[in-house]
Amino acid sequence: MMAEGTKAGLSVMWKGGVILEYRDLHIAFDPIIESTKFTHVFVSHAHFDHSRGLSFQGVSRFTTPETKDLIMASRKWNIEKVETLLIGDKVGFDDLEVQAFNSGHILGSCLFRLCTPEGTFVYTGDLNFSKTLITEPAEVAPCDILVIEATFGSPQFSFPSRDVIYKELVNWAIECILEGQVPAFRADAIGNSQELISIFNRFTEIPIVTEPSVTRINRVYESYGFRLNYVPSRSLQGAALLASRKCILIAPKNVDLSYNPTFRTALASGLSMVFGGSGERFPLSDHADFPHLLEYVASVKPKIVYTYHGGRLNETLARLIERRLGIEAKPLPAEPYRV
Numbered sequence: 029m030m031a032e033g034t035k036a037g038l039s040v041m042w043k044g045g046v047i048l049e050y051r052d053l054h055i056a057f058d059p060i061i062e063s064t065k066f067t068h069v070f071v072s073h074a075h076f077d078h079s080r081g082l083s084f085q086g087v088s089r090f091t092t093p094e095t096k097d098l099i100m101a102s103r104k105w106n107i108e109k110v111e112t113l114l115i116g117d118k119v120g121f122d123d124l125e126v127q128a129f130n131s132g133h134i135l136g137s138c139l140f141r142l143c144t145p146e147g148t149f150v151y152t153g154d155l156n157f158s159k160t161l162i163t164e165p166a167e168v169a170p171c172d173i174l175v176i177e178a179t180f181g182s183p184q185f186s187f188p189s190r191d192v193i194y195k196e197l198v199n200w201a202i203e204c205i206l207e208g209q210v211p212a213f214r215a216d217a218i219g220n221s222q223e224l225i226s227i228f229n230r231f232t233e234i235p236i237v238t239e240p241s242v243t244r245i246n247r248v249y250e251s252y253g254f255r256l257n258y259v260p261s262r263s264l265q266g267a268a269l270l271a272s273r274k275c276i277l278i279a280p281k282n283v284d285l286s287y288n289p290t291f292r293t294a295l296a297s298g299l300s301m302v303f304g305g306s307g308e309r310f311p312l313s314d315h316a317d318f319p320h321l322l323e324y325v326a327s328v329k330p331k332i333v334y335t336y337h338g339g340r341l342n343e344t345l346a347r348l349i350e351r352r353l354g355i356e357a358k359p360l361p362a363e364p365y366r367v
Contacts, residue, residue: 038146042336042360045081046151046175050124050144056081057140057151057175070126072153073137074098074218082107090119092128094136094252098218101244113138132156132166133314134219135249139169147172150328154179154337156313157320160190161226162219162254166316166324174330175360178338179315180298181345187298187317197224197296197310198231201276204292205234210270212277212291214307217241219314220296221278222249222256228276229257237266239279321345326353333357 039049045059054065058078069081071091082089082096083105093112099105113119115138118127123145128138133154142149150171157166187193204211215221221242228234236258238246243260250256259266261277269275273290285291293306298313316324325333333349335342335357342359349357 038144038149040149040173040175040334040360042362046336046360048142048149048151050142050146051122053121053124055126055142058153059084068121070140070151071095072131072139072151073133074102075134075154075216076103078153082110090126092136092138094248095138096136097248097251098134098136098245101248102217102241127169129167129169130164132158132163132316134163135222135252135254139166141169141171149173150175150330152176152324154314155316155321155324157316157324158190160223160314161230162223162249163314168324168327170328170330172331173334174325174328174332175334175336176321176325176345177315178321178335178341178345180313180317181321181335181338181341181348183318183348185298185301185318187311187313193310193312194227194231197227197312200294200308200310201228201234202232205274208273208290209292210273210275210277210288210290212279212285212288212293213296214279214281214283214285214293215296215312216314217280218245220312221280222246222254223312223314224276224278224296225256225258226254229255235259235269235275237261237269237275237277239277239283241280242278318345318348322349322352325349325355330355334360336360 044061046057048055053067055068056066057070059081062084066087069089071079071082074095089110113128115130125143127141131137131139133156139152148171150169155166201211238258246256285293294308296310296312300309335345346357
């Protein structure tokens, strides 16, 4: 049943994904729940919480080649028939056109802009609006309707500059090694891990050892031209380096490293500001922090903003967008809403 004020035409809602309905089209962005109503599925990037839609069968699926390769390296999904779009490519359905733009998050990540006679719509997926060693900032895609993530949609999330974080990471790692311990970083296998490798490759000569799931992702990055210097942990050289305690270990966030007393652990993630358990914490994030979210909204100049993917912060970000930018904003509704 449609919400009050909804009529035939362009509508958007949250229903296990961002769902846009336009005439006979039901387009799902990063869905986590299958539906026979979907006519097309678009996946913004390879992180698991956004990419499940590529495993859905019986529906046309679209993503970037990089995202497809990252998923094939990390999961056993049947995605051979997934259609790929390069950044900048367009695909059309009747009088609706979808274009992919760089979202600045990880390799192959994109935001999608839909153009229709009734207006333009942008879905950001996960967004980073600052330059890193391995990504360019998200592209500004002007639109009428903006659906933006709210992962860090509160003023409490204001990250230090990349230069400051890089310096702190390097200094801490050197300190660990001088004290006879292995600096062991836990980070997302896709994205943050490759940025960590790039940091230490550029600013130090310390050998990097990577756990298997990180190594598999590294090889995809290398296939797209990234130069990463690292040693697999399960190789003889990797084992020797770890035994020498003169290296850095990079492992996924979900790996328990407490089994080895020579490891001194650290979490490298924007979420380290609120989570992380024991060990050091470095807010190395592949998401936009609160100031950058506002900056992106201001750059896009939408008529209305819908916030999503931030839990309780959806409401916080929407309220502050209205207060600080004077742009109408609200959490993405769970029923079709005429836009």
